[in-house]
Amino acid sequence: MDEKQCLLRMQNISKDFFGNQVLKDVTLQVGKGEIVGLVGENGAGKSTLMNILFGLPVINQTGGYQGKIFLDEREVSFSSPFDAIEAGIGMVHQEFILIPGFTATENILLNRESTNYSIFVEVFGERLRTLNREAMNKRAITAIEKLEVQLDPNMMVSEMPVGHRQFTEIAREMDRVSTKLLVLDEPTAVLTESEAETMLKAARKLANLGLSIIFISHRLSEVLSISDRLFILRDGQVVRSLESSKTSPREVASLMVGRDIKDGDCGRSEELKESEVVLDIKDLWVDMPGEQVNGVDLQVRKGEILGIGGLAGQGKLGIANGIMGLFPAEGEVKYKTERLPLNNPVEVLERGMAFVSEDRRGVGLLLDEPIDLNIVFTAMQIQKRFIRNLFGGLLKWRDDKEISKVAREYIDSLQIKCVSEKQNAKELSGGNQQKVCLAKAFVLNPDLLFVSEPTRGIDVGAKSVVLETLRKQNREQGTTIVMISSELEELRSICDRIAIVDEGKIVGILPPTADPADFGLLMLGEKEEVRAGA
């Protein structure tokens, strides 16, 4: 790329959140009229990088960033999104930021309307000018025409299909004359295939008009087809910058996931193949917002640790939540050959299954209650343990002494750092809260344990304790474990088999020793590529 043509240059950008390094020395250029793809796993640092570019207040509040940003060869540093917009950077968000009760035109021109003079201006100032509907309509149509899409400027946003909302967002950026760089964050995530195609065409069109675009997407084929160049982020670093035309999905996927794993005890998968099926899931549908499950078939074998991986929002969390009865589910689930009633949390627990939720603070803990009660509560309600029956069972008295004793045992064995078992759960750190959640599940003596995102948001030390505890529970107690995690490396280090979920379905099950690229390709919906490569 010709240096003169460079529109945006981000140089040696580093950023940490309270000591947690999320971006390290990231350098990235965008040329004029160029479409640059940005790919990476969840948590690779894509969003943080864009937040820095856009000057979101959260960056400043957490101590700013290191490095320099040049726009048109002028160093810039935005302290608020308004400055960024002023400078010509437009952003189209993953979640639409539109006013549902306004028309497309009104949304596109919000706060930049064409106005007419009215007499009240003399008294109350500029804000009382009246709207010039005709001029506004013309401007909206011009903006929409730039995109070459079908969009009725007078349609209410609330009545639009999602695709049109997306176009409205982009048209809004188009109306700003100054917009030079457009950031599209997962613009096709919610679109149907044909809508996505139109969207990509529109983006190409804009690039031809001289606009630069940063395109973020999880759909690898899309990114490859539309962008001129690709930046691959991994663990906060740009691992490679590639010309789109000279690469393959396989190469990109392996760069994205790309770590080599230490060999765990992977010899187990052979003997486990013979073991009986303990949980048989057929055509499971779960209505969990943001984690929809659309017809999952999966078999869990006795004694194994089954991993479920996949990108965020693809439905891997929905599987466990659906089976445990926390979200409406449909389908056929057999547990130990008996049919399991869905949407019934009590029954599932009574049959000997347990669940460690990904939503620690929301579902997993009673934050305002002491640790010991947190640990034993479910066992007490479901298995009627830790209860002394007084007056012939008329009075079910809580056995506080026994509760404290058991809690102290778990505090010791899981190394939960706390003042005493009477400390409130909210005062613990994330890692220790997670250990309490695990203890709560272990105390039920489950045969089958679902663990959802067990290491999310906890530090490295606690992470390894949590994983080690799970492994121990599996080996010593024979507990079958289904572990759901966004971190592939973690799954590969502990699981016997790993199922990958994409768009609410299981797209493949791989042994942990499989090529990292295959995992990457499955996650990115490139199932055929895996077969071709294998």
Add this chain to the structure above:
Amino acid sequence: MLEKVKKLIEKAGWPRVIIGLFLLSLFFTAPFVGIRVSTSISDTIVRFAMNAVLVLSLIPMVQSGCGLNFGMQLGVIAGLIGAITSIELGVTGIAGFLTAIGIAIPFAVLLGFFYGLLLNMVKGDEMVVATYVGFSSVAFMSMMWLLLPFKSPNMIWGYGGEGLRTTISVEGYWLGVLNNFLSIRIGHFFFPTGTIIFISLIALVVWAFFKTKLGTAMTAAGSNPVYARAAGVNVNRMRVLSVVISTVIAAIGILVYEQSFGFIQLYMAPLLMAFPAVAALLLGGASVSKASMGNVIVGTFLFQGILTMTPSVMNNLIKSDMSEVIRIIVSNGMIVYALTRRMKVRT
């Protein structure tokens, strides 16, 4: 030393320390403006005893996550029905008091049940809805008091011959049945032993309830409904049960209040009954989602202490009636303070 004091203050909470010191200063000032300390103390204790059960009645609903029971008037109405029915029946003494409780409880259970169902429909806005439930139930009962076919000449209007009076004396029926039971009188000092024993009993029952499996489930439902549901607790049922218990205790509470006060007050009298109780509980250090027996005792004592002492001392000092003003400032101020504090925790 300073550290210790600081810690103690932090543990007790500033509002309690400030109000406590203020109350103490009132007790010290009292003799200088010609008020007997022994009378002041026993007045405070009697008023504490009168109100404690009503304050206690708030606890189950706070614990189950239904918030402060601003609709306490429902329980109060059930209690009033019990009270007037027992007088109509002409039962006197402790038997009359127990009859009143016995009649009040079924009404309280019934009202509480429907009130609980209603609150389940408006999760998140319980306290606002409860306030209006309380207000409208009082208005509705104002009509009923006129229409209900009570006949006892002690209770109905002298002129029309029908409809209940606004104020009905319980003298000759069960005035002071608890207060005077085993009571201690030394000079001007009076200790209502019976009422204190009765309060302790109810407190013990409530405390024990929260030590049982059911009570623990209720606490969990209030602390984190999603957690409770994941552990197989029927959160809605817990909430309804807590509302029923709160309403029943409120019904008993108003009877305890009346046997000490000496009068049954009908019509608009119960309208603002919930506010002083709520204020007392909050003053005791409870929050919208957490309350304990300690909060009830400390809060009721401080709140009633202020209400007893300020009028007498202040009025003597500045020669004008400030009691109502102080009561309104303290009780509503406390409620505002507690509600703003909840917002802080949320965000």
